[in-house]
Amino acid sequence: MEYQKDKGISQAVINRIPRYYRYIQDLKNQNVMRISSKELAATMGLTASQIRQDLNCFGGFGQQGYGYNVEKLCEELAQILGLHRDRKAIIIGVGNIGRALIKNFNFPGSGFTLVCGFDANPDIIGKKLGGIEIQDISRVEDYVRKNKPDIAVLTLPRTAAPDIAKLLVKEGIRGLWNFTGEDLHLEGLGIPVENVHFSDSLMTLCYRID
Amino acid sequence: MEYQKDKGISQAVINRIPRYYRYIQDLKNQNVMRISSKELAATMGLTASQIRQDLNCFGGFGQQGYGYNVEKLCEELAQILGLHRDRKAIIIGVGNIGRALIKNFNFPGSGFTLVCGFDANPDIIGKKLGGIEIQDISRVEDYVRKNKPDIAVLTLPRTAAPDIAKLLVKEGIRGLWNFTGEDLHLEGLGIPVENVHFSDSLMTLCYRID
DNA sequence: TAGATTGTTAATCGATTAACAATC
DNA sequence: TAGATTGTTAATCGATTAACAATC
Numbered sequence: 001m002e003y004q005k006d007k008g009i010s011q012a013v014i015n016r017i018p019r020y021y022r023y024i025q026d027l028k029n030q031n032v033m034r035i036s037s038k039e040l041a042a043t044m045g046l047t048a049s050q051i052r053q054d055l056n057c058f059g060g061f062g063q064q065g066y067g068y069n070v071e072k073l074c075e076e077l078a079q080i081l082g083l084h085r086d087r088k089a090i091i092i093g094v095g096n097i098g099r100a101l102i103k104n105f106n107f108p109g110s111g112f113t114l115v116c117g118f119d120a121n122p123d124i125i126g127k128k129l130g131g132i133e134i135q136d137i138s139r140v141e142d143y144v145r146k147n148k149p150d151i152a153v154l155t156l157p158r159t160a161a162p163d164i165a166k167l168l169v170k171e172g173i174r175g176l177w178n179f180t181g182e183d184l185h186l187e188g189l190g191i192p193v194e195n196v197h198f199s200d201s202l203m204t205l206c207y208r209i210d
Numbered sequence: 211m212e213y214q215k216d217k218g219i220s221q222a223v224i225n226r227i228p229r230y231y232r233y234i235q236d237l238k239n240q241n242v243m244r245i246s247s248k249e250l251a252a253t254m255g256l257t258a259s260q261i262r263q264d265l266n267c268f269g270g271f272g273q274q275g276y277g278y279n280v281e282k283l284c285e286e287l288a289q290i291l292g293l294h295r296d297r298k299a300i301i302i303g304v305g306n307i308g309r310a311l312i313k314n315f316n317f318p319g320s321g322f323t324l325v326c327g328f329d330a331n332p333d334i335i336g337k338k339l340g341g342i343e344i345q346d347i348s349r350v351e352d353y354v355r356k357n358k359p360d361i362a363v364l365t366l367p368r369t370a371a372p373d374i375a376k377l378l379v380k381e382g383i384r385g386l387w388n389f390t391g392e393d394l395h396l397e398g399l400g401i402p403v404e405n406v407h408f409s410d411s412l413m414t415l416c417y418r419i420d
Numbered sequence: 421t422a423g424a425t426t427g428t429t430a431a432t433c434g435a436t437t438a439a440c441a442a443t444c
Numbered sequence: 445t446a447g448a449t450t451g452t453t454a455a456t457c458g459a460t461t462a463a464c465a466a467t468c
Contacts (some may be wrong), residue, residue, distance in 0.1 A: 012435070014417060018410035019393075036449060045396045048449090056451060064450040065444040081417050096314045100306035101408075110409045111416040150419060177420040179413055183229075185255070189439050192418035195412045198311075199320045200228035201404045202387055207224060207291050208320035208402035209360060209385040222459070247426060259461050266427060274426040275468040328426090 009057050016054055019044070021077040027070045036067035083111040088149040089177075092164060093156030094119040094134055101153060102130040115149060140164075140198055144171040151175040158182045165189060219267050226264055229254070231287040237280045246277035293321040298359040299387075302374060304344055305364030306330040307389055311363060312340040325359060350374075354381040361385040368392045375399060 023044055027035060037048040044051075055061055055068075061076050062068045078084060089112040091098055098117065107114045117134040119125060125136045135143065144152075152159055152168050154176055161180040168176070169189050176193045178184050185193045227335075233254055237245060239322065247258040254255060265283075267269055267288050272278045299322040301308055317324045327344040329335065335346045347352065354362075362378050364371055364386055371390040378386070379399050386403040388394050395403045 004326070010435075014411075014414055017417070018407070018413040022393075022410070028213070038400050038449080043396075049439095050435090052449090052451065053436080058307060061453060062450050064442070065448045069451065081413050082420075083413070083416060085416075087416060087419070096306075096310035100310040101434060104306045107412075110412040142346075143421060151415060155223075167317065175415050177415055183232075183254075192415055193414045196406075196408070197228070197410055198406070200232075202317075202320040202322065202408055203228040203231070203293070204224055204404055205296075205298060205361060205385050205387055205404045206293060207227065207330060208294075220459075230437065248425080257461060259463095260459090262425095263460075269425060271427065272426050273468060274466070275424045 007143060013054050013057055017077060017080060020051070020054070021074070023068060024074045024077060028033065028074045032070050032197075034067050034069055035073075036056075037062070039067075061075045081111065087112045087151060087153045088115045088147070089113065089153055090115060090140070090143070091117045091153040091155060092119075092137070092140060093154065094121070094124055094129065095155065098153075098155035099129065101155065102132065112151065114153075115147070116143065118143075141167055141171055144168060144173060148172060151177060153177045153179070155179045156185075162187065212418060223267055227287060228262070230261070231284070231291065232324075234280060234284045234287060242278055242280050245283075247272070249277075266416055281337055290295050293319075293323065295321060297322045298325045298357070299323065299361045300325060300350070300353070300359045301342075301363040301365060302329075302347070302350060303364065304331070304339065305365065308363075308365035309339065309364060311365065312342065322361065324363075325357070326353065338369045339412050351381055352380060353379045354383060358382060361387060363387045363388055363389070364394075365389045372397065 001028060016179065023040065024035075037051040040046075041048040041051055052062070055073075058080050059076070061073050089107060091102060091114060094117050095100070098119075102114065104116060114130075114132055117129065117132050118137045118140045119134055120137045124134050127134050143149075150173075152173050152175075154164065158180045161178070161182040163183065165176060165178075165184050165187070166189075169191055175191055175192065176184060176189070178193055178195045181197060181199065185195060233250065247261040249320060250256075251258040251261055262272070265278075269286070271283050271286050273407075274403050292319075292386055299317060301324060304312070304327050308329075312324065312327060324340075324342055327342050328346045328347045328350045329344055337344050349419065353359075360383075362383050362385075363375065366374065368390045371388070371392040371394065375386060375388075375394050376398070379401055383401065386394060386399070388403055388405045391407060391409065393405060395405065
């Protein structure tokens with residue numbers, strides 16, 4: 001079954017779903033059959049109440065007196081997240097971060113297939129890397145129009161990010177996973193953007209180790 | 211002046227400080243002299259009220275009828291975050307992600323100097339990379355005890371993460387920047403941990419592009 | 421002075437937690 | 445049946461927004 005997006009679900013809840021999925025997947029891999037909200041809460045450092053509230057935004061997956069069936073819940077969470085839809089992703093910028101993602105990151109595990117990379121460096125254009133071809137950045141506009149990838153991973157220099165983002169949106173890209181350090185969500189792009197800010201994360205650590 | 215850590219300041223506020231710092235730094239680089247909470251709010255997509263509330267957790271940095279002096283506010287934010295304290299960081303695991311961080315990431319911009327790397331691969335042990343030496347992972351315990359680095363960046367395989375984390379804490383590490391995909395904050399480590407979960411971030415994007 | 425904008429208190433809103441009837 | 449645990453409503457808590465007196 002496919003989940004209808006209820007726009008009333010808060011971002012706070014949505015951000016917790018991948019974490020639930022991770023824990024439930026681990027339990028499944030350990031062949032645990034069932035888990036109660038109380039046990040899961042203890043493992044994850046949450047309250048049982050919050051887990052039940054969160055899951056009930058999407059449906060009643062549990063059973064009174066029993067708890068949650070791990071395998072069923074795992075599948076429900078995958079459905080909620082849309083992991084079985086096999087979205088296509090392209091990556092723009094094949095420097096160190098781009099290469100690290102291409103070679104190491106488990107895209108299918110998050111619902112995506114990485115289909116193509118783009119860069120401006122003639123030394124790598126035409127080469128293959130981690131099973132995908134690296135094309136000239138000048139061809140990205142044409143590529144997106146013709147192949148309709150769902151999202152673009154932005155691992156190019158920060159200064160180039162806003163222009164590329166606008167171009168991609170114009171050609172119909174549906175989401176951006178943004179590693180450039182530039183905030184992109186505000187430009188009224190009209191599509192979801194996930195900004196990954198390494199430096200913000202490290203700075204809060206700097207603050208916290210008094 | 212040094213800021214005394216007021217433990218009453220919420221995590222929500224703390225997480226916004228690096229973003230304020232980024233925007234104010236940009237304004238400073240563009241030679242903007244002053245900015246009002248109203249203008250800044252419009253740029254950042256927040257309310258003016260929230261900005262004034264947030265900043266006033268740390269002090270009254272503005273002036274009625276004028277707004278905030280950009281250069282002064284920039285310096286205050288750097289002080290709040292503790293960016294001038296020149297913390298020492300080591301990195302554990304020099305695979306693709308580790309290498310990408312070593313070569314590309316601006317550690318000083320977040321208040322840290324990367325001083326040493328560790329890995330198990332004999333091909334790179336003893337080599338230099340991005341100005342730092344890569345040592346044998348077996349020497350990390352001794353190194354931490356003797357050199358007292360402030361934080362460790364964990365870019366090693368997930369399965370090895372919990373054991374290494376415990377060892378580091380035992381030897382006096384004061385914070386962890388964790389890229390392994392394993393949740394580390396729950397083990398009662400007693401030190402701040404920043405977990406960077408690429409897959410969680412990408413999964414929420416999968417959810418949001420209906 | 422008049423206009424602008426802060427710092428701060430009060431009001432609102434939303435998210436988390438507690439409680440418990442329903443039910444497996 | 446008795447015990448356990450859910451789904452859900454109500455209570456609490458915290459965070460955001462609005463309002464405004466203070467003041468530059």
